[in-house]
Amino acid sequence: MDEPMLADLERLVRCESPSSNVSALHRCADVLAEIGAERLGAAPVRSEAGGKPVLWFGTDDPAVLLLGHLDTVHPLGTLAEVPYRLAGGRVYGPGVFDMKAGLVQALHAMAGAEHRDRAALLVTSDEELGSPDSRPVIEAAARRTGAVLVLEASSEGRLKTARKGVSDYHVLFSGRAAHAGLEPDKGANACVALAHAVLAIVDLADPLAGTTVTPTVASAGTTSNTVPDQASLLVDVRAATIAEQERVDKAMRALTSPVPGVGIELRGGINRPPLEPEASARLFALARQVAVELGSPLLEGAHVGGGSDGNITAGLGVDTLDGLGAVGDGAHTRHEWADVAALVERTRLVSRLVDRIVSGARS
Structure with a gap:
């Protein structure tokens, strides 16, 4: 000692x-x-x-x-x-x-x-x-x-x-609020767009290449009777090669919303090679x-x-x-x-x- x-x-x-x-x-x-x-x-x-x-x-x-x-x-x-x-x-x-x-x-x-x-x-x-x-x-x-x-x-x-290598992303969804009971059709549901994005993001992983793509923290909405006009998602990416990091980064930047009226903003990117x-x-x-x-x-x-x-x-x-x-x-x-x-x-x-x-x- x-x-x-x-x-x-x-x-x-x-x-x-x-x-x-x-x-x-x-x-x-x-x-x-x-x-x-x-x-x-x-x-x-x-x-x-x-x-x-x-x-x-x-x-x-x-x-x-x-x-x-x-x-x-x-x-x-x-x-x-x-x-x-x-x-x-x-x-x-x-x-x-x-x-x-x-x-x-x-x-x-x-x-x-x-x-x-x-x-x-x-x-x-x-x-x-x-x-x-x-x-x-x-x-x-x-x-x-x-x-x-x-x-x-x-x-x-x-x-x-x-x-x-480590990549970190913050995905922001912007939609349109509406009364969930009276006129949900007038809203643009950011939570639904988030759900679609989560499924698309998970599919970017490649276990054989050792690439993990993990949605970690998600949030949406403000009250139970309002169509959410905002949503947020954090994503953690780990990859063994820079080529894999770049593949995932390109796909993340190509994310689109299938929900009419909901826009997507991507922040973050490759942090450490x-x-x-x-x-x-x-x-x-x-x-x-x-x-x-x-x-x-x-x-x-x-x-x-x-x-x-x-x-x-x-x-x-x-x-x-x-x-x-x-x-x-x-x-x-x-x-x-x-x-x-x-x-x-x-x-x-x-x-x-x-x-x-x-x-x-x-x-």
Whole structure:
């Protein structure tokens, strides 16, 4: 058990940082900046994206970029109900798995790397929202490096060698209200148009290609005796290739209403491109070699449906390996946990991997 690492993790978890609370995010960034200054001997460069904190630790010209996020999905007050605790070789608390443990591991890995002078850590604060404001910051950082290591968490220790791309849509229906009992024929029912759209959208999925198209949140109408003149639908799309994302996007933009008098407005689109296996292949092979050198179990890879900021860097053609953070389970739940022993093991792996990447870049 690494006492300094656990002490740092406790400090970070005890400072809540929901994505939607800017003040809380800045408070937590203060804590992380203090930890980073203690471990690396220098304060981070601090900036903002959309008013939310962005921290940069390390060199301006990194051969390898470590990537993480400060925000969590848990609202303020969760810590009082789900306190930080150690039990049975696990550490619990809101955000400990996704991904505050990964941030602590990143700082300790940089501190232990021989070539830390060629490494940097970028920490943003809106990843759980899809990185709407920090995306340009991430892209600019990725273009300055040759390799990205994402310290997101991993279930059962599997590295994320591929992630599906993510698209989000908001479909708005505008019709015409009328009395549902007296003259429904004078209305244009937005709810009926929504129902037709749901069935058409579901048919866009392609299970063989791994493409999921899921209507998630729907609403229509105001009262039980009025023809709905407004309706709304949210749609989640996950695809393994950019070609599939583009196919679905084209079809979504071609949606029409079969209900006379109801118009459709589409908002949203492709949010994160896929992290395809080719983007992680070189770094994954290197990580497996390093794990063997350290006497660790052979690393396994996994293709997952969830997206991360690693999708953004991979979409730029930069070698990207994800899932190097905490080993545990329960992301986005109140029972999330991280394996204590794996904190140290993964930190050693990342530290050695940084050195190998830098050495390779210099040769």
